[in-house]
Amino acid sequence: xxxxxAIEADAAWEPPGGVxxxxxxxxxxxxxxxxxxxxxxxxxxxxAEFQRGHELLNQPLxxxxxxxxxxxGWCMANGVVALRCGLQAPALRWVRLAILTGLAFAVLxxxxxxxxxxxxxxxxxxxxxxxxxxxxxxxxxxxxVAVVLLFFMARGIQSGRYHSGDHENVEASGxxxxxxxxxxxxxYPVIYxx
Amino acid sequence: MNRANTIVWLxxxxxxxxxxxxxxxxxxxxxxxxxxxxxxxxVAWQFMELRKAMALWSVxxxxxxxxxxxxxxxxx
Numbered sequence: 001x002x003x004x005x006a007i008e009a010d011a012a013w014e015p016p017g018g019v020x021x022x023x024x025x026x027x028x029x030x031x032x033x034x035x036x037x038x039x040x041x042x043x044x045x046x047x048a049e050f051q052r053g054h055e056l057l058n059q060p061l062x063x064x065x066x067x068x069x070x071x072x073g074w075c076m077a078n079g080v081v082a083l084r085c086g087l088q089a090p091a092l093r094w095v096r097l098a099i100l101t102g103l104a105f106a107v108l109x110x111x112x113x114x115x116x117x118x119x120x121x122x123x124x125x126x127x128x129x130x131x132x133x134x135x136x137x138x139x140x141x142x143x144x145v146a147v148v149l150l151f152f153m154a155r156g157i158q159s160g161r162y163h164s165g166d167h168e169n170v171e172a173s174g175x176x177x178x179x180x181x182x183x184x185x186x187x188y189p190v191i192y193x194x
Numbered sequence: 195m196n197r198a199n200t201i202v203w204l205x206x207x208x209x210x211x212x213x214x215x216x217x218x219x220x221x222x223x224x225x226x227x228x229x230x231x232x233x234x235x236x237v238a239w240q241f242m243e244l245r246k247a248m249a250l251w252s253v254x255x256x257x258x259x260x261x262x263x264x265x266x267x268x269x270x
Binding site: 013014015016017022025026029030033036037040041043044059063066067070071073074076077078081174175178181182185186188189190192193194 | 195196199200202203206207210213214216217218220223226227229230233234237238240241242243244246247248251254255258259261262265266269270
Protein backbone atom coordinates (compact mmCIF):
# COMPACT_ATOMS: atom_id res chain seq x y z
CA UNK A 1 0.00 0.00 0.00
CA UNK A 2 2.87 2.38 0.78
CA UNK A 3 4.56 1.86 -2.59
CA UNK A 4 1.64 2.98 -4.77
CA UNK A 5 2.15 6.76 -4.32
CA ALA A 6 5.86 6.38 -5.18
CA ILE A 7 4.99 4.71 -8.51
CA GLU A 8 2.51 7.49 -9.29
CA ALA A 9 5.11 10.10 -8.46
CA ASP A 10 7.61 8.41 -10.83
CA ALA A 11 5.05 8.33 -13.62
CA ALA A 12 4.39 12.04 -13.22
CA TRP A 13 8.10 12.82 -13.16
CA GLU A 14 8.97 10.75 -16.24
CA PRO A 15 8.52 12.54 -19.56
CA PRO A 16 6.84 10.67 -22.46
CA GLY A 17 9.20 8.04 -23.88
CA GLY A 18 11.19 7.75 -20.64
CA VAL A 19 14.07 9.65 -19.07
CA UNK A 20 16.89 8.07 -21.10
CA UNK A 21 15.72 9.28 -24.50
CA UNK A 22 15.25 12.78 -23.06
CA UNK A 23 18.82 12.76 -21.78
CA UNK A 24 19.84 12.02 -25.38
CA UNK A 25 17.62 14.91 -26.57
CA UNK A 26 19.28 17.35 -24.17
CA UNK A 27 22.80 16.21 -25.05
CA UNK A 28 22.14 16.37 -28.79
CA UNK A 29 20.52 19.81 -28.66
CA UNK A 30 23.42 21.00 -26.50
CA UNK A 31 25.98 19.53 -28.92
CA UNK A 32 24.36 21.01 -32.03
CA UNK A 33 23.87 24.28 -30.13
CA UNK A 34 27.63 24.37 -29.54
CA UNK A 35 28.12 23.56 -33.23
CA UNK A 36 25.93 26.51 -34.16
CA UNK A 37 28.03 28.71 -31.87
CA UNK A 38 31.23 27.57 -33.61
CA UNK A 39 29.58 28.13 -37.03
CA UNK A 40 28.68 31.71 -36.13
CA UNK A 41 32.11 32.38 -34.59
CA UNK A 42 33.75 31.17 -37.81
CA UNK A 43 31.35 33.36 -39.81
CA UNK A 44 32.85 36.39 -38.08
CA UNK A 45 36.44 35.34 -38.79
CA UNK A 46 35.80 34.25 -42.40
CA UNK A 47 33.09 36.69 -43.47
CA ALA A 48 33.88 36.57 -47.20
CA GLU A 49 33.98 32.76 -47.34
CA PHE A 50 30.70 32.51 -45.45
CA GLN A 51 29.06 35.09 -47.71
CA ARG A 52 30.18 33.21 -50.84
CA GLY A 53 29.23 29.84 -49.36
CA HIS A 54 25.82 31.07 -48.33
CA GLU A 55 25.12 32.25 -51.88
CA LEU A 56 25.96 28.77 -53.22
CA LEU A 57 23.38 27.01 -51.01
CA ASN A 58 20.16 25.71 -52.50
CA GLN A 59 17.62 27.66 -50.45
CA PRO A 60 14.42 26.23 -52.02
CA LEU A 61 15.61 22.65 -51.49
CA UNK A 62 16.37 23.29 -47.80
CA UNK A 63 12.96 24.97 -47.45
CA UNK A 64 11.19 21.94 -48.97
CA UNK A 65 13.24 19.63 -46.74
CA UNK A 66 12.09 21.57 -43.69
CA UNK A 67 8.45 21.11 -44.72
CA UNK A 68 9.11 17.39 -45.31
CA UNK A 69 10.69 16.93 -41.87
CA UNK A 70 7.88 18.80 -40.10
CA UNK A 71 5.34 16.66 -41.93
CA UNK A 72 7.20 13.58 -40.71
CA GLY A 73 6.92 14.89 -37.17
CA TRP A 74 3.16 15.30 -37.57
CA CYS A 75 2.85 11.76 -38.95
CA MET A 76 4.80 10.27 -36.05
CA ALA A 77 2.86 12.24 -33.43
CA ASN A 78 -0.39 10.93 -34.96
CA GLY A 79 1.04 7.41 -35.03
CA VAL A 80 1.78 7.44 -31.30
CA VAL A 81 -1.70 8.79 -30.49
CA ALA A 82 -3.34 6.14 -32.69
CA LEU A 83 -1.34 3.33 -31.09
CA ARG A 84 -2.27 4.48 -27.59
CA CYS A 85 -5.94 4.44 -28.65
CA GLY A 86 -5.56 0.87 -29.86
CA LEU A 87 -5.88 1.86 -33.54
CA GLN A 88 -3.22 -0.53 -34.82
CA ALA A 89 -3.74 -0.10 -38.59
CA PRO A 90 -3.78 3.74 -38.59
CA ALA A 91 -0.77 3.76 -36.24
CA LEU A 92 1.15 1.58 -38.68
CA ARG A 93 0.15 3.83 -41.60
CA TRP A 94 1.31 6.99 -39.79
CA VAL A 95 4.64 5.47 -38.77
CA ARG A 96 5.23 4.25 -42.34
CA LEU A 97 4.46 7.75 -43.65
CA ALA A 98 6.96 9.17 -41.16
CA ILE A 99 9.57 6.72 -42.48
CA LEU A 100 8.82 7.89 -46.04
CA THR A 101 9.35 11.53 -45.06
CA GLY A 102 12.69 10.59 -43.45
CA LEU A 103 13.77 8.85 -46.64
CA ALA A 104 12.56 11.83 -48.73
CA PHE A 105 14.63 14.14 -46.52
CA ALA A 106 17.71 11.95 -47.08
CA VAL A 107 17.16 11.85 -50.86
CA LEU A 108 16.76 15.66 -51.05
CA UNK A 109 19.86 16.10 -48.89
CA UNK A 110 21.70 13.72 -51.26
CA UNK A 111 20.61 15.89 -54.22
CA UNK A 112 21.90 18.96 -52.35
CA UNK A 113 25.27 17.33 -51.65
CA UNK A 114 25.40 16.09 -55.26
CA UNK A 115 24.97 19.68 -56.48
CA UNK A 116 27.89 20.76 -54.34
CA UNK A 117 30.04 17.93 -55.67
CA UNK A 118 29.18 18.90 -59.28
CA UNK A 119 30.31 22.46 -58.52
CA UNK A 120 33.57 21.03 -57.21
CA UNK A 121 32.76 21.97 -53.63
CA UNK A 122 34.17 19.59 -51.04
CA UNK A 123 34.30 19.14 -47.28
CA UNK A 124 37.68 20.86 -46.85
CA UNK A 125 37.21 23.64 -49.41
CA UNK A 126 36.75 26.46 -46.94
CA UNK A 127 35.59 27.20 -43.40
CA UNK A 128 31.95 27.57 -44.46
CA UNK A 129 31.63 24.28 -46.27
CA UNK A 130 33.53 22.35 -43.57
CA UNK A 131 30.98 23.60 -41.03
CA UNK A 132 28.08 23.12 -43.45
CA UNK A 133 28.94 19.49 -44.19
CA UNK A 134 29.72 18.73 -40.53
CA UNK A 135 26.46 20.11 -39.14
CA UNK A 136 24.10 18.96 -41.89
CA UNK A 137 25.92 15.63 -42.26
CA UNK A 138 25.67 14.79 -38.55
CA UNK A 139 22.02 15.79 -38.63
CA UNK A 140 21.42 13.54 -41.65
CA UNK A 141 23.03 10.65 -39.74
CA UNK A 142 20.53 11.24 -36.91
CA UNK A 143 17.63 11.20 -39.38
CA UNK A 144 18.86 7.91 -40.85
CA VAL A 145 19.19 6.35 -37.39
CA ALA A 146 15.65 7.54 -36.63
CA VAL A 147 14.38 5.97 -39.88
CA VAL A 148 15.93 2.63 -38.88
CA LEU A 149 14.32 2.91 -35.42
CA LEU A 150 10.90 3.67 -36.95
CA PHE A 151 11.30 0.76 -39.35
CA PHE A 152 11.63 -1.61 -36.38
CA MET A 153 8.74 0.11 -34.60
CA ALA A 154 6.55 -0.34 -37.70
CA ARG A 155 7.45 -4.03 -37.78
CA GLY A 156 6.59 -4.29 -34.09
CA ILE A 157 3.23 -2.61 -34.60
CA GLN A 158 2.47 -4.82 -37.59
CA SER A 159 3.28 -8.01 -35.67
CA GLY A 160 1.28 -6.91 -32.62
CA ARG A 161 4.39 -6.61 -30.45
CA TYR A 162 3.46 -2.97 -29.79
CA HIS A 163 -0.11 -2.08 -28.97
CA SER A 164 -2.20 0.17 -26.72
CA GLY A 165 -0.86 -1.61 -23.62
CA ASP A 166 2.81 -1.62 -24.66
CA HIS A 167 3.97 1.42 -26.59
CA GLU A 168 6.88 2.92 -24.67
CA ASN A 169 9.48 1.89 -27.27
CA VAL A 170 7.38 3.52 -30.00
CA GLU A 171 7.04 6.67 -27.88
CA ALA A 172 10.79 6.76 -27.22
CA SER A 173 11.57 6.26 -30.92
CA GLY A 174 9.09 9.04 -31.68
CA UNK A 175 10.92 11.35 -29.28
CA UNK A 176 14.20 10.56 -31.05
CA UNK A 177 12.49 11.26 -34.37
CA UNK A 178 11.16 14.63 -33.17
CA UNK A 179 14.62 15.47 -31.82
CA UNK A 180 15.78 15.48 -35.46
CA UNK A 181 13.10 18.14 -36.09
CA UNK A 182 14.30 20.20 -33.12
CA UNK A 183 17.91 20.15 -34.31
CA UNK A 184 16.94 21.00 -37.89
CA UNK A 185 14.74 23.88 -36.71
CA UNK A 186 17.90 25.41 -35.21
CA UNK A 187 20.27 24.53 -38.06
CA TYR A 188 18.02 25.63 -40.93
CA PRO A 189 17.75 29.34 -40.08
CA VAL A 190 21.38 29.68 -38.98
CA ILE A 191 22.92 27.95 -42.02
CA TYR A 192 20.46 28.87 -44.77
CA UNK A 193 18.51 31.97 -43.79
CA UNK A 194 20.68 34.36 -41.76
CA MET B 195 -5.97 12.05 -36.95
CA ASN B 196 -5.35 14.22 -33.91
CA ARG B 197 -6.84 17.72 -34.36
CA ALA B 198 -4.33 19.51 -32.11
CA ASN B 199 -1.40 17.84 -33.92
CA THR B 200 -2.81 18.96 -37.27
CA ILE B 201 -3.28 22.57 -36.12
CA VAL B 202 0.31 22.65 -34.84
CA TRP B 203 1.62 21.06 -38.06
CA LEU B 204 -0.17 23.65 -40.23
CA UNK B 205 1.11 26.44 -37.97
CA UNK B 206 4.66 25.08 -38.33
CA UNK B 207 4.34 25.01 -42.12
CA UNK B 208 3.04 28.59 -42.25
CA UNK B 209 5.85 29.78 -39.98
CA UNK B 210 8.39 27.99 -42.17
CA UNK B 211 7.02 29.74 -45.27
CA UNK B 212 7.28 33.07 -43.41
CA UNK B 213 10.90 32.34 -42.38
CA UNK B 214 11.81 31.39 -45.95
CA UNK B 215 10.28 34.63 -47.27
CA UNK B 216 12.37 36.63 -44.80
CA UNK B 217 15.60 34.72 -45.55
CA UNK B 218 18.64 36.72 -46.59
CA UNK B 219 17.41 39.98 -45.07
CA UNK B 220 19.85 40.82 -42.29
CA UNK B 221 17.31 43.09 -40.62
CA UNK B 222 14.88 40.17 -40.28
CA UNK B 223 17.42 37.95 -38.47
CA UNK B 224 15.86 38.39 -35.04
CA UNK B 225 12.43 37.55 -36.48
CA UNK B 226 13.76 34.42 -38.22
CA UNK B 227 15.39 33.25 -34.97
CA UNK B 228 12.26 34.06 -32.97
CA UNK B 229 10.15 32.00 -35.39
CA UNK B 230 12.67 29.15 -35.09
CA UNK B 231 12.31 29.33 -31.31
CA UNK B 232 8.52 29.20 -31.44
CA UNK B 233 8.63 26.26 -33.89
CA UNK B 234 11.08 24.43 -31.61
CA UNK B 235 8.77 25.00 -28.65
CA UNK B 236 5.68 23.86 -30.57
CA VAL B 237 7.34 20.59 -31.64
CA ALA B 238 8.53 19.91 -28.08
CA TRP B 239 5.22 20.88 -26.48
CA GLN B 240 2.78 19.18 -28.85
CA PHE B 241 4.55 16.47 -30.88
CA MET B 242 6.93 15.39 -28.09
CA GLU B 243 4.16 15.86 -25.52
CA LEU B 244 6.33 17.77 -23.11
CA ARG B 245 3.07 19.35 -21.89
CA LYS B 246 2.28 16.04 -20.18
CA ALA B 247 5.57 15.89 -18.28
CA MET B 248 6.66 17.65 -15.12
CA ALA B 249 7.22 21.40 -15.75
CA LEU B 250 10.91 21.02 -14.91
CA TRP B 251 11.52 19.29 -18.28
CA SER B 252 9.94 22.18 -20.19
CA VAL B 253 11.89 24.71 -18.15
CA UNK B 254 15.20 22.93 -18.83
CA UNK B 255 14.60 22.55 -22.57
CA UNK B 256 13.24 26.09 -22.80
CA UNK B 257 16.31 27.39 -20.98
CA UNK B 258 18.61 25.57 -23.38
CA UNK B 259 16.67 26.99 -26.34
CA UNK B 260 16.90 30.55 -25.00
CA UNK B 261 20.68 30.22 -24.47
CA UNK B 262 21.23 28.88 -28.02
CA UNK B 263 19.05 31.60 -29.59
CA UNK B 264 20.69 34.32 -27.49
CA UNK B 265 24.17 33.14 -28.56
CA UNK B 266 22.99 33.07 -32.19
CA UNK B 267 21.60 36.62 -31.90
CA UNK B 268 24.84 37.91 -30.36
CA UNK B 269 27.17 36.19 -32.84
CA UNK B 270 25.19 36.56 -36.08
